[in-house]
Each structure stands twice: as structure tokens, then as C-alpha cells.
Amino acid sequence: MTSSKSSVLVIGAGIIGAMIGWRLARAGHGVRIVASRRGGDATAASFAWINASYDNPEPYFRLRRQAMEGWRELRSEMPDLPIAFRGGLCWDLEPEALQGFLRQHASWGYDIRAVDREAAALLEPGLAAPPDRAVHVASEGVAEPVATTLRLLDEARASGAELDLETNVTALVQDHGRVTGARCGERVLAADRVVVAAGVGSRSLAASVGVDLPIDAPPGLLVYTEPAPPILNGVVLAPGLHMRQTDAGRIVAGADFAGGMPGDDPRDAADHLFSTLRHALRDGDRLSLSHYTFGRRPMPADGFPIIGPVEGRDGLYVAVTHSGITLAPAIGAMVADEIATGVPEPLLAPYRLARFN
Ligand SMILES: Cc1cc2nc3c(=O)[nH]c(=O)nc-3n(C[C@H](O)[C@H](O)[C@H](O)COP(=O)(O)OP(=O)(O)OC[C@H]3O[C@@H](n4cnc5c(N)ncnc54)[C@H](O)[C@@H]3O)c2cc1C
Numbered sequence: 001m002t003s004s005k006s007s008v009l010v011i012g013a014g015i016i017g018a019m020i021g022w023r024l025a026r027a028g029h030g031v032r033i034v035a036s037r038r039g040g041d042a043t044a045a046s047f048a049w050i051n052a053s054y055d056n057p058e059p060y061f062r063l064r065r066q067a068m069e070g071w072r073e074l075r076s077e078m079p080d081l082p083i084a085f086r087g088g089l090c091w092d093l094e095p096e097a098l099q100g101f102l103r104q105h106a107s108w109g110y111d112i113r114a115v116d117r118e119a120a121a122l123l124e125p126g127l128a129a130p131p132d133r134a135v136h137v138a139s140e141g142v143a144e145p146v147a148t149t150l151r152l153l154d155e156a157r158a159s160g161a162e163l164d165l166e167t168n169v170t171a172l173v174q175d176h177g178r179v180t181g182a183r184c185g186e187r188v189l190a191a192d193r194v195v196v197a198a199g200v201g202s203r204s205l206a207a208s209v210g211v212d213l214p215i216d217a218p219p220g221l222l223v224y225t226e227p228a229p230p231i232l233n234g235v236v237l238a239p240g241l242h243m244r245q246t247d248a249g250r251i252v253a254g255a256d257f258a259g260g261m262p263g264d265d266p267r268d269a270a271d272h273l274f275s276t277l278r279h280a281l282r283d284g285d286r287l288s289l290s291h292y293t294f295g296r297r298p299m300p301a302d303g304f305p306i307i308g309p310v311e312g313r314d315g316l317y318v319a320v321t322h323s324g325i326t327l328a329p330a331i332g333a334m335v336a337d338e339i340a341t342g343v344p345e346p347l348l349a350p351y352r353l354a355r356f357n
Pocket of ligand 1: 011012013016018037038039040042043045046047169197198200205219221222257258259295297298319320324325326
């Protein structure tokens with residue numbers, strides 16, 4: 001790679017690696033994206049809800065809000081990006097918790113409002129039993145995860161990035177404490193900077209240069225129906241059943257948006273979930289099950305992203321997170337800026353690896 005700016009090797013071609021690679025290439029860096037699977041692993045199995053929803057501390061809420069805004073900006077730049085903002089309807093909380101979520105997030109400026117049964121039925125006429133009380137957030141959305149990622153990879157290539165996909169990285173390469181590239185079998189890919197955005201695969205890559213990334217990989221099962229006429233408008237979070245409908249008409253559902261536990265028999269879990277889905281929708285008996293997916297979420301030990309340069313390993317930068325579909329635009333832009341300028345982004349301060357020391 002030749003460039004007047006630094007050369008950057010991005011490992012990972014899921015939503016996070018694609019977004020970072022594209023941002024860096026567009027900023028004029030020599031970029032190579034290397035990955036074993038284009039479109040990602042967790043990304044390809046994701047529910048892909050874009051939100052800044054409940055149970056988060058305010059700084060993390062702010063990061064998520066910024067990311068939601070980032071998706072809107074991206075969509076105006078690339079109008080054909082498969083993203084839709086059709087809102088989220090939620091009643092998957094005990095009444096007191098739902099009220100607390102509403103009050104707290106409204107005070108933070110989230111466009112959340114309470115809805116009664118009549119309003120819920122208007123928002124989602126396909127529900128067999130609309131809830132008596134729920135909350136609705138109009139600005140929440142969905143990014144079709146693989147199509148969006150592939151589009152970003154194309155944009156990265158168009159901006160000059162080299163794509164080296166279907167390539168497995170076996171280890172990072174270091175020289176006197178500086179990470180200088182990655183080994184792919186016999187080949188060594190050298191770079192000024194190496195960004196590890198390899199989802200759950202990041203842990204072993206970091207370990208190859210003696211860095212411990214505390215990442216778990218909890219499983220998540222989702223079911224997909226065959227394409228059906230429009231039934232759902234936005235994201236629906238009912239107790240024990242989170243669902244949405246793709247533009248192609250498939251309903252995607254999980255016991256939780258992050259995917260249900262597959263248990264000993266994933267097929268049985270999928271059948272059970274599909275049966276719950278059918279009962280929850282007015283025309284549910286017309287639906288048929290297409291397939292289920294089983295993904296592993298890259299989940300840092302405390303549930304928050306791990307983003308930033310790694311102390312003691314010059315040249316190495318990591319970007320691993322759950323909620324990566326929501327967060328990708330913010331992470332992509334901030335990581336590219338930090339790498340380009342060396343100036344730390346204050347919003348990323350809580351998410352450095354050093355917090356685990
Ligand atoms: C069931 C489920 C539901 C989810 N729901 C949501 C949701 O509703 N909203 C949301 O925001 N997030 C959700 N998430 C989380 C989100 O999907 C992830 O945070 C995000 O996709 C992570 O993207 P990534 O690019 O970091 O990783 P991945 O998509 O896992 O991509 C990792 C990349 O690294 C590559 N790689 C790994 N190891 C190596 C190696 N050794 N050599 C070469 N390449 C390697 C892989 O080939 C792949 O290209 C969900 C996840 C799951 C599984």
C-alpha cells in the first residue's frame with residue numbers, strides 16, 4: 001500500500017470493519033480490509049434494530065443517539081442504503097420499569113411517548129392483542145445488516161481500499177512492542193496501523209500479541225418467516241417476542257432482539273418461537289417458517305464497547321462491541337478521526353480497554 005497518509009490494515013468485514021475501512025479510505029488513507037467472511041459473522045445473524053433504548057447510562061445513551069443521527073446522515077449521502085426508520089413499539093418491561101424508561105429517556109431528549117391500546121393498534125394493526133400500555137419511539141429503525149455492510153465495502157473499494165476477503169488472519173505480527181501487520185498463513189500483511197474489528201474473533205487475534213480482550217460470545221437465535229404481505233410497520237418488542245418485518249416481507253423474530261437462547265435443540269427452540277410469533281399476529285396462521293439463524297454476539301465483559309489504541313502495543317487499535325449495528329456510524333467516524341489525528345475522542349473515553357486493568 002502506498003499513501004502519503006498512514007497505511008491501515010482493518011481486520012474484519014462486518015458492519016464495524018466495513019464502516020471503519022470506508023471512513024479511513026475516504027479520508028485518503030491506504031486501507032486494506034482483510035476478513036474471513038464478507039458481511040460479518042454477528043452482523044449476518046443480527047436483528048439489526050437501531051436504537052438508544054432502555055437500561056443504559058446517560059453517556060452510552062448519548063453515544064447511541066449520535067450513532068442514530070449518523071445513520072440518518074449516511075442515508076442522505078447514500079439514499080439507496082437499506083435503512084428504514086419506522087419506529088419501535090415496546091412493552092417488554094414491567095409497568096413501573098416502562099414508566100421509568102419513559103420518564104428518564106424523555107428527560108434526556110429521546111423522542112419517546114406513551115401509547116394506549118388504541119394508539120398501539122393504529123401503529124401496528126397486525127398485532128392480535130395490542131398492549132394496554134406501551135412506549136413508542138418514532139426515530140428508531142433498522143439497517144438490513146448484510147446488504148448495508150456489503151454496500152459500505154463497495155464504497156470503501158471505490159474510495160481506494162483493497163479488499164482481501166475470504167482470508168483468515170492467523171496472528172498479529174509485532175516487532176519490539178509495535179504491531180506491524182498480520183499473518184495470513186505464509187503471507188504477512190504489513191501496515192503502519194492495525195485495526196482489529198473482528199467481532200468475537202478479536203479475542204484470539206489480540207491474544208497473539210499478548211493482549212487480553214475480555215469478550216464473551218453469547219449465542220442468539222432468530223427465526224425468519226417466508227416472505228409475507230405487510231403485517232408489521234416497525235420494530236415491536238412484546239414480552240418474550242421481539243419482531244420486525246424486512247422489506248422483502250420476512251418477519252424476523254427472537255425471544256429477545258439480541259436473540260433467544262438456543263438450548264440443547266435449536267430446531268425445537270425455533271419451532272417454539274415461530275409458534276409464539278404466529279399467535280401474536282392477526283394473520284399469523286398464514287405465515288410459514290423459512291429458517292433460523294444462530295449468531296454469537298461480541299460482548300465485552302461489562303457490556304460496553306472496547307474501542308481505542310492498545311497501551312503498550314503501538315500500532316494496534318481495537319474496535320469490538322455489542323449493538324454494533326446501532327453504533328457503527330459513530331464508531332466508524334470516531335475511530336477514523338482518532339487514527340487520522342491522534343486526538344482522543346471524548347465520547348469514547350469510557351470505552352478504552354484500560355478500564356479492565
Ligand atoms: C442474534 C443477534 C442479534 C443482535 N441484535 C442487534 C440489534 O438489534 N441491534 C444492534 O445494534 N446490534 C445487534 N446485535 C449485535 C451486532 O450485530 C454486533 O455488535 C455487530 O454485528 C458486530 O459487528 P462486527 O463487525 O464487530 O463483527 P462481526 O459481524 O462478527 O464481523 C467480524 C468480522 O471479522 C472477521 N474475522 C474474525 N476473525 C477473523 C480472523 N481470524 N481472520 C480474518 N477475519 C476474521 C469475520 O470474518 C467478520 O468479517 C445482534 C447480534 C446478534 C448475534
